[in-house]
Amino acid sequence: MQIELTSEQRAFSDSCARLAADLAAGWHRGRGPGDIDPPAPDEKAWARIADAGWLALGLREENGGIGATAVDLAVLVEQLGYHAVAAPIVGTLMAAQQLQTWQAPAELLADIAAGTLRIAPVLTADLRSFAAVEPAWLLRQDTPNVGPATPPNLGPTAPPNHGETAPPNHGETTPHGHGQTGRPARGTAEAGVLAWDAAGAAMAVLPALGTAYLLADATGFADVTRAVRPLGEPAMTIDLTIPGDDALAGLGAFALSLLTADLLGTMQAALDSAVEHAKVRSQFGAHIGSFQAVQQLLADSHVLVEATRSATYYSAWAVDALPGAQALRAARAAKAFASRSAVEVCEHAIQVFGGIGMTWEAPAHVWLRRAQADRLALGDEHFHYAAIAAAEFAAASTSKSGS
Amino acid sequence: MDFADDPAAAEFRAGLRSWLSEHLAEYAHGTGYESAEAVERTHKWHKALAQAGYVAVSLPAEYGGRGLPDSYEGIVNQELAAAEAPPSPPIGHIAHAVVDFASDELKTRVLPGLLGCTQVWCQGFSEPGAGSDLASLTTTATADGDRFVVNGQKIWTSGAMWSRWCLLMARTEPDLPRHRGISMLVVDMESSGVDRREITLASGSREFAEVFFDNVSVPAANLVGERGQGWQIAMHMLAYERGPADMGWVGRLGQVIATAREAVSSGQLTADEALRQRLAAAAVDVEVLQWHVARSLANRGPGSRSEAGSVDKLLTIRIEQNLYHVVNDLAAASFVVGPPTTFANYLWSRAQSIYGGTQQIQRQIVAQRILGLPRD
Numbered sequence: 102m103q104i105e106l107t108s109e110q111r112a113f114s115d116s117c118a119r120l121a122a123d124l125a126a127g128w129h130r131g132r133g134p135g136d137i138d139p140p141a142p143d144e145k146a147w148a149r150i151a152d153a154g155w156l157a158l159g160l161r162e163e164n165g166g167i168g169a170t171a172v173d174l175a176v177l178v179e180q181l182g183y184h185a186v187a188a189p190i191v192g193t194l195m196a197a198q199q200l201q202t203w204q205a206p207a208e209l210l211a212d213i214a215a216g217t218l219r220i221a222p223v224l225t226a227d228l229r230s231f232a233a234v235e236p237a238w239l240l241r242q243d244t245p246n247v248g249p250a251t252p253p254n255l256g257p258t259a260p261p262n263h264g265e266t267a268p269p270n271h272g273e274t275t276p277h278g279h280g281q282t283g284r285p286a287r288g289t290a291e292a293g294v295l296a297w298d299a300a301g302a303a304m305a306v307l308p309a310l311g312t313a314y315l316l317a318d319a320t321g322f323a324d325v326t327r328a329v330r331p332l333g334e335p336a337m338t339i340d341l342t343i344p345g346d347d348a349l350a351g352l353g354a355f356a357l358s359l360l361t362a363d364l365l366g367t368m369q370a371a372l373d374s375a376v377e378h379a380k381v382r383s384q385f386g387a388h389i390g391s392f393q394a395v396q397q398l399l400a401d402s403h404v405l406v407e408a409t410r411s412a413t414y415y416s417a418w419a420v421d422a423l424p425g426a427q428a429l430r431a432a433r434a435a436k437a438f439a440s441r442s443a444v445e446v447c448e449h450a451i452q453v454f455g456g457i458g459m460t461w462e463a464p465a466h467v468w469l470r471r472a473q474a475d476r477l478a479l480g481d482e483h484f485h486y487a488a489i490a491a492a493e494f495a496a497a498s499t500s501k502s503g504s
Numbered sequence: 505m506d507f508a509d510d511p512a513a514a515e516f517r518a519g520l521r522s523w524l525s526e527h528l529a530e531y532a533h534g535t536g537y538e539s540a541e542a543v544e545r546t547h548k549w550h551k552a553l554a555q556a557g558y559v560a561v562s563l564p565a566e567y568g569g570r571g572l573p574d575s576y577e578g579i580v581n582q583e584l585a586a587a588e589a590p591p592s593p594p595i596g597h598i599a600h601a602v603v604d605f606a607s608d609e610l611k612t613r614v615l616p617g618l619l620g621c622t623q624v625w626c627q628g629f630s631e632p633g634a635g636s637d638l639a640s641l642t643t644t645a646t647a648d649g650d651r652f653v654v655n656g657q658k659i660w661t662s663g664a665m666w667s668r669w670c671l672l673m674a675r676t677e678p679d680l681p682r683h684r685g686i687s688m689l690v691v692d693m694e695s696s697g698v699d700r701r702e703i704t705l706a707s708g709s710r711e712f713a714e715v716f717f718d719n720v721s722v723p724a725a726n727l728v729g730e731r732g733q734g735w736q737i738a739m740h741m742l743a744y745e746r747g748p749a750d751m752g753w754v755g756r757l758g759q760v761i762a763t764a765r766e767a768v769s770s771g772q773l774t775a776d777e778a779l780r781q782r783l784a785a786a787a788v789d790v791e792v793l794q795w796h797v798a799r800s801l802a803n804r805g806p807g808s809r810s811e812a813g814s815v816d817k818l819l820t821i822r823i824e825q826n827l828y829h830v831v832n833d834l835a836a837a838s839f840v841v842g843p844p845t846t847f848a849n850y851l852w853s854r855a856q857s858i859y860g861g862t863q864q865i866q867r868q869i870v871a872q873r874i875l876g877l878p879r880d
Contacts, residue, residue: 103506104802110505172505376875391878393864396871403870404818411796418505434788482785489787490780494768 104414106176114176120153121184128187130325133461139319140187140326141301147188151216155190159198159355165211166197171355171420175362175413182366182475185467187326189221191363192298195356196222196306199231202352203308203341221299221316222356223307223332229480231356232294233309295320297478300328304336311341324474325467350425357432357479358416364436364443364475365406365413371450371468372402379453395453402449405442412438430489437485440476447472507798509579516572517579523556524587535590537711543666550593550621559592560599560619567603567611568619575801578754582794585755594662597744598625598671601688601737605729614669614690628658628672628691628715629738636865638673639682639735643717645674645689647724647731652676652689654697654720660859664700664713667693672717673734686734690726697721705855707848743810745860754797757790757824764831773834786830789823811873814866821857821866828853 106114124146131137142150150156159174160166174194181190197213199222212218223232296305296316304313315333322329344352376399379390389395416435419428447469451458458465476482509517531549536542553559561576563569570576580592599618602611617623634641643656654674664670670691677685691698697720703712729737764783767773775783800816828850832839835846857863871877 104799106505376877379877387880388878390871391880393868393880396875396877397864397867399875399877400818400867400870403875404815404822407815408792408796408819411799412792414505414799415507415795418507422506422508431791434791437785437788438792482788483781486781486784486788487777489784490777493765493787494775494780494783496771496774497769 106172110173110176113173114180116153117155117177117180118183120149121180121186124150124186124188125184130461130464130467134325137325138187139300140189140328142188147216147219147301150188150190156193156197156216157214159194160201160210160214164201164207165214166201167214171358171417172414174355175358175417178359178362179366179369179413182363182471183370185326185367185370185464185471187300189219189298189300189302189327191359192221192296192302192327193219194359195298196220198355199308199352200306200339200341202344202348204344205306205339205341209339218304219302220313221296221302221305221330223294223305223314224297224478226293226295228295228297228477229484231308231353231479233307294332295329296332297329298327299330302330305330305332306339307332308341309343311338313337313339322474324470326471327474347425350429351420352425353479354416354420354425354428354432357429357436358413358420360475360478361409361413361416361432361435361439364439364472365409367468367471367475368402368409368439368443368446369406371447371465371472372399372406374464374468375399375402375450375453378457382455389453398449398453402446405446409435409439409442433480433485433488436480437482437489441482443472444469444476507795513576513579516576517583520558520580520583521587523558524583524589527552527556528587528589532589537709539710546590547621547624547666549590553592554619554621559621560596562596563599563603563619567615569599569603573802574804575798578798578801581753581755582758583755585759588759591756593621594745595619595621595625597741598627600744601671601728601741602690604740605688605733605737606690607725610690610725610728617668623668624663624666625669625671626661626664626667626693626715627741628661628664628670628674630660631657632659636862638738639686641673641675641686643672643674644678645672645676645687645722647676650724652722652724652727654689654691654717654722656717658715658717660703661700661713661715662711664693664715665702665710669693670715671728672722673738676731676734680732683735684732686738687731688728688734688737689722690728691717691720691722692726695720695722705851707851708844709848709852739810742861743804743813745813753820753824754790754794757827758794760827760831761787761790764834767834773836775834779830779833782830783834786823786827790827793819793823809874811869814861814869815874817860818863818866818870821863824853824856 124142127146129138154167155177157166158169158177161168178191193213197210197220200213201210209218213220224230225232294307296302299305299316300319302316304315306313313336315336316330317333319328319330376390379395379399380388382389412435416432419431423431447465451465451469454463454465457463531545531552534542535546535549537546550559557570558580560569561572561580562574563571565571577596584590584592595618599615602615602618618625629638631641631643643654643658645652645654654672656674658672661670670693672689672691673686674689675685676687679685697718699716699718701714702710703714704710705712765787768775768780768783796819797816800812804812832846832850839846839850861869872879
């Protein structure tokens with residue numbers, strides 16, 4: 102049993118860290134909210150990201166990808182979190198994996214892998230789940246949901262290369278019998294959903310509708326390193342196939358694992374920075390890091406970071422090694438733990454920074470923003486606790502009907 | 505990255521499971537430290553487990569262990585908990601001190617009894633005036649020819665009442681700076697001048713004692729390591745004592761969750777939505793602790809940093825104490841009405857942040873030795 106990164110993974114982590122630091126150095130927070138760079142890399146930076154192979158990592162070789170493991174992806178994403186990289190890489194990885202799971206055409210996936218098609222995942226507006234995905238894997242019964250439905254006939258907007266194979270083979274079987282209530286009227290599919298981590302993205306896909314949408318301007322979003330955008334007009338149809346339950350659960354586990362890794366990197370950065378500050382800031386004639394009250398706060402933060410690291414590794418390993426449902430259960434636990442812990446660590450960091458931590462100039466708020474927004478993406482801890490409670494801590498009479 | 509058993513580990517696990525299914529019933533009931541009979545049954549269980557080859561599995565085979573990776577200690581822990589067996593004997597930290605520092609002669613003399621569980625050991629560290637500030641200990645061991653003469657008092661000595669041997673920290677070099685003047689000795693508890701007095705804990709457990717040493721003669725050959733090396737050995741041991749798997753702990757917390765889950769789903773206990781969510785949160789915490797311990801054990805080996813044990817201990821404290829708050833709320837009135845077990849378990853969860861170095865001391869270790877923050 103070996104539960105650490107391999108030497109190859111450590112080397113990969115170092116190379117990811119170098120590029121992530123470079124990208125972060127090219128992004129400026131400015132003097133305030135009106136002066137900040139958008140969280141979208143320019144063409145040159147995006148080309149570097151694509152050249153590094155990051156966008157191709159999770160896709161299989163036949164789809165123009167590299168076929169890396171979820172652990173490899175977690176290694177990359179931890180560094181993106183650590184350097185608070187303001188580029189929609191996690192969103193792209195998530196959207197690519199979703200489309201691969203829905204068996205999107207290989208050439209479309211290859212375009213995403215190469216960075217030529219910039220695409221974002223679509224979440225429900227409450228951010229708790231992928232939009233228009235059957236509820237089996239992430240949704241609770243009371244969660245707002247779009248679709249699935251038969252794809253609207255968008256005719257002329259379909260581009261020549263994709264969606265030509267007719268008829269689309271999704272939508273014919275309506276899984277789990279939810280279709281009868283979920284069919285949206287044409288034109289309302291984009292309501293109640295948001296493209297997530299969508300800065301600079303050309304479009305976002307609602308898989309259950311087999312439709313890619315253009316994206317509207319970014320909505321206000323607390324995380325200054327990412328953008329969320331409402332959907333605009335339909336852009337094209339894509340030939341997709343509804344995945345089985347196990348594949349959908351695996352997709353959920355994958356997406357949650359990426360967010361867990363992002364939270365890990367974010368909290369590690371906040372802790373490291375707070376520790377460095379505590380070593381140099383003096384009050385009462387001593388470095389504040391020598392005070393027990395400060396030491397205890399930071400020690401607790403370190404414990405949470407290390408536990409989250411273990412959870413991140415387990416969650417990513419489970420995506421690669423366990424059946425979808427088990428991987429999803431593990432990913433829920435890991436994401437719930439990381440969500441709560443990352444916020445606590447980032448809040449502790451701000452406390453250690455004191456007044457400086459409350460300024461725009463200091464980076465502490467960027468980590469806290471990212472932690473809070475990541476926490477909500479695909480469900481915060483309360484959401485996952487509720488799902489686990491419903492499945493595992495219900496009285497026998499209700500657990501039978503509920504699961 | 506592999507959290508799963510490899511074939512050898514799976515075989516080991518299956519072997520232990522089958523041994524338990526065959527033999528556990530004989531030993532499962534009435535163990536503990538509340539009465540002389542319970543203690544006797546506990547020791548019988550330890551001996552049986554050792555004879556079957558499931559004690560100190562990560563220690564070298566030449567001294568009675570099995571030379572397996574540390575992760576196998578985690579497997580023993582998990583399987584005992586899953587079978588609702590009594591825990592394994594908490595001797596890993598003492599065994600590591602002896603194996604890693606004692607002379608070959610001393611090892612040959614004492615390890616078979618320790619690892620075979622035929623002789624009980626205790627650990628003489630804390631004193632009335634040296635709790636968190638362990639290095640201020642005043643028990644002395646004065647060199648006198650080929651022996652040391654020990655004088656002083658120890659407290660919170662777990663198992664002292666029925667121990668044959670005590671691994672004792674005593675000051676041998678009173679003139680050296682306090683951390684450098686301490687040595688580690690193996691003391692025969694049947695020596696003349698040793699006096700033990702039982703301490704009854706708030707829970708009713710009678711596991712602890714005070715031990716008084718009045719001109720106790722200890723052969724020089726019973727010195728572990730070098731004179732003045734005691735502090736270093738103690739810190740080495742604590743890495744193992746603070747690791748939750750070594751103390752048979754993590755598996756038991758998983759069992760608490762499983763019991764709660766069963767009680768709720770069978771309708772034996774009722775939980776409203778708020779409480780069910782807290783149970784789910786506690787279950788998540790215990791799972792994360794299990795993954796973390798698996799990672800710690802897989803990475804631990806010769807030369808690993810003892811401070812990592814403090815991280816694991818702090819995580820365990822946080823998770824265990826919260827877990828007991830939740831299950832106490834689930835128990836509702838039976839937390840205080842009826843058999844004393846529920847309340848005793850809760851009290852023990854409060855001890856988690858005291859023994860083996862308090863929560864506050866562990867945090868200082870993490871802050872100063874891992875994060876590199878300055879000492880005051």
